Amino acid sequence: MAHSPLAQFTIKPLMPLEIAGYDVAFTQSAAWMLVAVVCATLLMTLSVRSKAMVPGRWQNVSEMLYELVFGIVKGNLHGEAKKYFPLIFSLFMIVLMGNLLGMIPYSFTFTSHIIVTATLALFVFIFATGLGIYKHGLHFFSFFLPAGIPWWLAPFIVIIEVISYLSRPLSLSVRLFANMTAGHTMLKVFAGFSVMLIAVTFGAVLSILPLIINVALVGLELMIAFIQAYVFAVLSCMYLKDAIELH
Amino acid sequence: MTISPEELDRKIKEAQAKQSQDTGPLTTPLGRAMPAGVAKALRAATDLTAGIVVGGALGYGLDKWLDTKPLFMILLFFAGFAAGVLNIYRAEMGQDYKVGFKPDTKDTTGNKRE
Numbered sequence: 001m002a003h004s005p006l007a008q009f010t011i012k013p014l015m016p017l018e019i020a021g022y023d024v025a026f027t028q029s030a031a032w033m034l035v036a037v038v039c040a041t042l043l044m045t046l047s048v049r050s051k052a053m054v055p056g057r058w059q060n061v062s063e064m065l066y067e068l069v070f071g072i073v074k075g076n077l078h079g080e081a082k083k084y085f086p087l088i089f090s091l092f093m094i095v096l097m098g099n100l101l102g103m104i105p106y107s108f109t110f111t112s113h114i115i116v117t118a119t120l121a122l123f124v125f126i127f128a129t130g131l132g133i134y135k136h137g138l139h140f141f142s143f144f145l146p147a148g149i150p151w152w153l154a155p156f157i158v159i160i161e162v163i164s165y166l167s168r169p170l171s172l173s174v175r176l177f178a179n180m181t182a183g184h185t186m187l188k189v190f191a192g193f194s195v196m197l198i199a200v201t202f203g204a205v206l207s208i209l210p211l212i213i214n215v216a217l218v219g220l221e222l223m224i225a226f227i228q229a230y231v232f233a234v235l236s237c238m239y240l241k242d243a244i245e246l247h
Numbered sequence: 248m249t250i251s252p253e254e255l256d257r258k259i260k261e262a263q264a265k266q267s268q269d270t271g272p273l274t275t276p277l278g279r280a281m282p283a284g285v286a287k288a289l290r291a292a293t294d295l296t297a298g299i300v301v302g303g304a305l306g307y308g309l310d311k312w313l314d315t316k317p318l319f320m321i322l323l324f325f326a327g328f329a330a331g332v333l334n335i336y337r338a339e340m341g342q343d344y345k346v347g348f349k350p351d352t353k354d355t356t357g358n359k360r361e
Contacts, residue, residue: 054250156326163302163323163330171297171334175290231290 005188009112009181029110036097036110044093065093069233076237077244084240087127091120092233099180099225103218111228112180114173121173124236132243143246172235176228183221190214287338294334302327 013025044065047058055063069089074081095111102109110116132140144161145154193210197203250258306323310316 053252054255159323159326160330160333163298163305163327164333166305167294167297167301167327167330167334170301171290171293174297175293178293235290 003188003192005185005192008108008184008188011113028108029113029116032101032108032110033094033098033116036094036101039101040093040097065096068230072230072234072237076234076241080244084237088233088236088240091124091236092229095120095176095232096226096229099229100222102180102184103222103225109180109184111176112184114177117173117177118169120232121169121176124172124239125169128236128239128243131240132246135244136246140243140246143242168235168239172232176232179224179228183217183224187214187217187221190217290338291335294338295331298329298331298334299324299327302330 011027011029013027014031015026017023017025043058044062047056047062050056050059052059066089069092070081070085073085073088077084098109098111098116101107102111129140132143144158144165146157146161149157190210190213194207194214197207197210200206302323302325303320305327306317306320309319309323313319
């Protein structure tokens, strides 16, 4: 095959640019991020423009997204929910838009790049850790030693807790990146089967089979696109909650 | 087309009554489209590997720094595995990533936390 299933993830610069020796070209990845931000902003502003008491379709969509995310934030942060809602909602929308826009044929899924998801995850991680230290000072580090464990177990537990804590940004970023990459690769592989089958006997008939699977996969991918954005928001909330409340 | 608030109220009540007959308590369309189990399953795999990778990487870094190859890498690899299992255990027990073993008692909103 001329097209590898992984070819879709290649970054292509649209506008070459170099600042202080660094390649900071405006790529198609950056372009789709821009599209995602614009789409999210338009969705949330235009849809509620009429402020109808009986919401129309678009207003319903934005209200449902709002309520979904507000439910997550409220469930975790309670009284302080309003303060951190904009942060979580922005994260949720950029991930959701990235995943969903990636489902449009010929588009690019920027969430399928680990550097993008790692940046988002590290941002959450550093923000939550900074918030914890700001709120609790050095007491924050008591986080790593649960109360009521025997003294001889403490060194092991602290090491394990620290690793568990440090594994958060990794697991947060890898989960999103791996799901997106795997999903889109799978779609491309099955699409490739369809094309290759045409060459064999009865190929034109047989090539419909992978196509049917692909239709189902697109449905699955749409669900995963949504679930991943949701999981990202939920986990970000939990990290903030841990930092705020300690235990 | 305009609907008076009373009319709307009546319609919502009707729809809610119908839905609670069908599927129990009212859930949002988004809530139903998203099985909690799927989200949970997607989390478990990365949680486990993340612990191992972070543990191994930390050990590797320490070994490079202190020139003790491969002592810390082996030790922290296993500690990382323990951390990964702990991650999953906490997620499954509904304690999520909470450090320490106290069950979560503050979540009174009744929201599913998955």
